[in-house]
Amino acid sequence: MKKQGFTFEKLKIASFDFTCCEGCQLQLTNKESTLTDFFELLDIRTFREISSEKYDDYDIALIEGSISRQDEVERLTTIRSQAKTLIAFGTCACFGGVNSLKNKFPLKEVVAEVYPDMPVETLLVRKVSDVVKVDLSIHGCPVNKEEVERILVNLVTGSQVSLPKYPVCVECKELLNTCLFELGEICLGPITRAGCNAVCTTGKTPCLGCRGPSEEINMPAFLELIKERKLSQNDFQEKITFYNAFEAFTSYEA
Amino acid sequence: MKRDYTLDIHHLTRVEGHANINITVKDGELIDARWAIVETPRFFEVMVKGMSAERVPFLTSRICGICSISHSLASIRALERAMKIDPPDAAEKIRCLAMHGETLQSHTLHLFFLIMPDFANTPSILPLIHSYPDVVRAGLQLKELGNEISLVTTGRCTHPVSLVVGGLSKAPEKQLLLKLRTMIRERKPALDTACAFFRSLTIPLFIRETEFISLFNGSSYPSIGGRLISTDGVDRDEDDYLSMTNEYTRDFSTSKFTKLSRASSVAGALARFNNNYDRLHPKAKEVAASFGLQPVSHNPFMNNIAQLVECVHILEDAEALINSLLNMELREIKTSYKLQQGSATGAVEAPRGILYHHMETDSEGKVVHADCVIPTTQNNANIYYDLQAITEQACYAGKSDREIEKLCEMVVRSYDPCISCSVH
Numbered sequence: 019m020k021k022q023g024f025t026f027e028k029l030k031i032a033s034f035d036f037t038c039c040e041g042c043q044l045q046l047t048n049k050e051s052t053l054t055d056f057f058e059l060l061d062i063r064t065f066r067e068i069s070s071e072k073y074d075d076y077d078i079a080l081i082e083g084s085i086s087r088q089d090e091v092e093r094l095t096t097i098r099s100q101a102k103t104l105i106a107f108g109t110c111a112c113f114g115g116v117n118s119l120k121n122k123f124p125l126k127e128v129v130a131e132v133y134p135d136m137p138v139e140t141l142l143v144r145k146v147s148d149v150v151k152v153d154l155s156i157h158g159c160p161v162n163k164e165e166v167e168r169i170l171v172n173l174v175t176g177s178q179v180s181l182p183k184y185p186v187c188v189e190c191k192e193l194l195n196t197c198l199f200e201l202g203e204i205c206l207g208p209i210t211r212a213g214c215n216a217v218c219t220t221g222k223t224p225c226l227g228c229r230g231p232s233e234e235i236n237m238p239a240f241l242e243l244i245k246e247r248k249l250s251q252n253d254f255q256e257k258i259t260f261y262n263a264f265e266a267f268t269s270y271e272a
Numbered sequence: 273m274k275r276d277y278t279l280d281i282h283h284l285t286r287v288e289g290h291a292n293i294n295i296t297v298k299d300g301e302l303i304d305a306r307w308a309i310v311e312t313p314r315f316f317e318v319m320v321k322g323m324s325a326e327r328v329p330f331l332t333s334r335i336c337g338i339c340s341i342s343h344s345l346a347s348i349r350a351l352e353r354a355m356k357i358d359p360p361d362a363a364e365k366i367r368c369l370a371m372h373g374e375t376l377q378s379h380t381l382h383l384f385f386l387i388m389p390d391f392a393n394t395p396s397i398l399p400l401i402h403s404y405p406d407v408v409r410a411g412l413q414l415k416e417l418g419n420e421i422s423l424v425t426t427g428r429c430t431h432p433v434s435l436v437v438g439g440l441s442k443a444p445e446k447q448l449l450l451k452l453r454t455m456i457r458e459r460k461p462a463l464d465t466a467c468a469f470f471r472s473l474t475i476p477l478f479i480r481e482t483e484f485i486s487l488f489n490g491s492s493y494p495s496i497g498g499r500l501i502s503t504d505g506v507d508r509d510e511d512d513y514l515s516m517t518n519e520y521t522r523d524f525s526t527s528k529f530t531k532l533s534r535a536s537s538v539a540g541a542l543a544r545f546n547n548n549y550d551r552l553h554p555k556a557k558e559v560a561a562s563f564g565l566q567p568v569s570h571n572p573f574m575n576n577i578a579q580l581v582e583c584v585h586i587l588e589d590a591e592a593l594i595n596s597l598l599n600m601e602l603r604e605i606k607t608s609y610k611l612q613q614g615s616a617t618g619a620v621e622a623p624r625g626i627l628y629h630h631m632e633t634d635s636e637g638k639v640v641h642a643d644c645v646i647p648t649t650q651n652n653a654n655i656y657y658d659l660q661a662i663t664e665q666a667c668y669a670g671k672s673d674r675e676i677e678k679l680c681e682m683v684v685r686s687y688d689p690c691i692s693c694s695v696h
């Protein structure tokens with residue numbers, strides 16, 4: 019296919035959803051003014067949410083959601099064997115996401131609370147990389163469509179995919195927002211990977227770290243900041259565990 | 273005709289979430305017609321336990337990617353009523369505008385991406401970009417408008433940022449509201465194009481009498497809070513939601529079923545229309561009349577048209593809301609509050625119908641018990657019985673296997689089921 023003087027192969031792509039809200043897949047239908055051009059990049063092989071066509075030959079598989087039932091493990095394993103590039107798509111897929119909050123409770127209790135009179139299968143929530151090899155992660159709850167577009171264009175043109183290494187604070191300060199720490203709030207912006215354009219803090223609500231740790235993370239300094247300002251330990255715990263995106267760091271105590 | 277027929281649809285396409293349709297007809301007798309939701313449950317009602325009231329709406333919005341604003345506001349309303357918090361007027365108006373944005377986005381997603389391909393005999397919207405460029409463009413313009421309204425009012429189009437207990441964390445800038453009003457005015461012709469297109473289609477005729485449930489407030493088309501009413505004459509207080517829903521489980525479905533006065537009932541655009549016709553904008557009534565839609569309609573396929581009629585109402589009402597917001601000081605947008613023990617229901621009209629969140633807090637404002645009843649859950653029984661009736665009628669009329677399959681898929685889609693939402 020030819021576009022703006024470039025010849026390229028459309029991406030043979032498939033999109034699958036597991037345990038989640040489908041909000042990340044929904045972003046693929048957003049940004050409507052450029053949507054027809056966006057679809058031009060793609061040869062959509064399977065995307066059950068919007069199409070009745072289903073083909074098993076695809077190069078790229080977008081995996082949305084976390085894994086919480088045995089049939090999902092099997093479905094995911096099959097997809098892995100068919101895809102050349104498997105992308106964990108969104109925070110649920112990358113980190114387990116909000117669904118992981120379930121893991122704080124005994125599974126028996128969890129099921130009994132919602133289905134007192136019926137046996138329902140559920141496993142501990144896992145992120146995609148706990149089950150199969152992940153080639154690329156796109157973070158966000160939900161993913162940022164502009165970033166998705168950029169990454170897919172990179173894949174079409176065969177160029178290097180790069181994600182911001184710096185934290186949300188950098189974007190937030192560029193937007194001249196009043197820092198929520200100045201208002202006595204804990205915000206995870208200093209330790210969270212940027213790329214969302216600081217959307218939460220711009221709306222005056224704290225960053226809960228949906229994009230996971232930034233590469234330049236300085237956890238000890240962050241914990242020191244919380245201690246120094248005498249901010250609530252419970253509030254910090256609630257925030258840092260919200261998306262399960264700081265699993266590797268949650269042993270820290272502020 | 274003594275025919276055999278089986279239909280086994282695994283993971284129905286062009287719906288949100290995972291569900292199967294299984295139908296068996298033997299010797300002309302319907303043995304079974306099942307609407308089987310197989311979605312993996314997430315257990316939000318457990319996850320919110322122990323969470324601070326402040327954080328809860330950010331969690332519950334993740335019940336659904338399509339109607340995150342509704343879930344956020346249902347939780348917020350439940351928590352505000354439980355802790356006796358009165359949000360400021362301006363915040364309430366902005367929340368209503370946000371609901372309009374979400375419903376417009378959701379209805380247009382359904383009308384153009386999910387059901388238009390059925391009428392055009394294509395697997396998806398993609399081929400229609402070339403065969404019906406004007407209609408698709410109109411649909412995309414309207415969907416974009418819905419998202420833009422949500423973005424301006426809540427900070428993000430999916431999973432709102434600034435909807436908080438007590439009001440709003442940030443008010444939209446007046447400059448953005450002005451731009452939004454212009455965008456609404458400019459996109460009304462797109463809605464005319466959409467209506468003209470849907471008028472050119474033959475909407476299937478299928479009638480099975482049922483009960484329609486929605487919110488009602490007597491003064492405006494319902495959105496956030498109100499009385500719980502039905503076309504069978506039920507009228508109850510918002511906190512009485514359990515007596516409206518009577519949830520029960522079926523062993524083939526991870527989504528529960530509900531009932532009120534009959535074996536099944538319906539929530540959604542058609543239910544709102546049937547219960548609140550008088551409160552629609554005159555232009556919306558005109559469009560309804562042009563489709564021959566009047567209350568009480570019992571044809572589930574007319575839910576699609578009721579959605580279109582609501583889009584007309586939304587554009588008019590959103591413009592009026594913006595006009596009144598432009599005349600207000602948008603400074604007082606959040607009430608300060610004291611965390612306290614309490615329990616209450618928050619009911620809102622999500623795009624797919626009445627949504628209940630019930631929240632109980634302790635003296636520190638932490639949630640000790642939560643219950644969510646989702647619109648699609650309230651439609652499951654009706655879908656189930658519709659599938660049986662439509663299969664019987666279609667077999668009796670001698671329709672081909674392929675035609676029956678298509679009718680079954682279409683009747684399910686007409687409810688715009690939001691399956692992962694229903695298995696929260």
Ligand code: SF4
Nearest residue numbers: 041042108109110159
């Ligand atoms: S990451 Fe967030 S938006 Fe995406 S599927 Fe999970 S809960 Fe939904």
Ligand code: SF4
Nearest residue numbers: 187190197198205207
């Ligand atoms: S509000 Fe949060 S993201 Fe913004 S500068 Fe402060 S800590 Fe960083």
Ligand code: SF4
Nearest residue numbers: 214218225226227228
């Ligand atoms: S501000 Fe934080 S929580 Fe919000 S989208 Fe960005 S990374 Fe995610």
Ligand SMILES: [Fe+2]
Nearest residue numbers: 643644645646
């Ligand atoms: Fe529930």
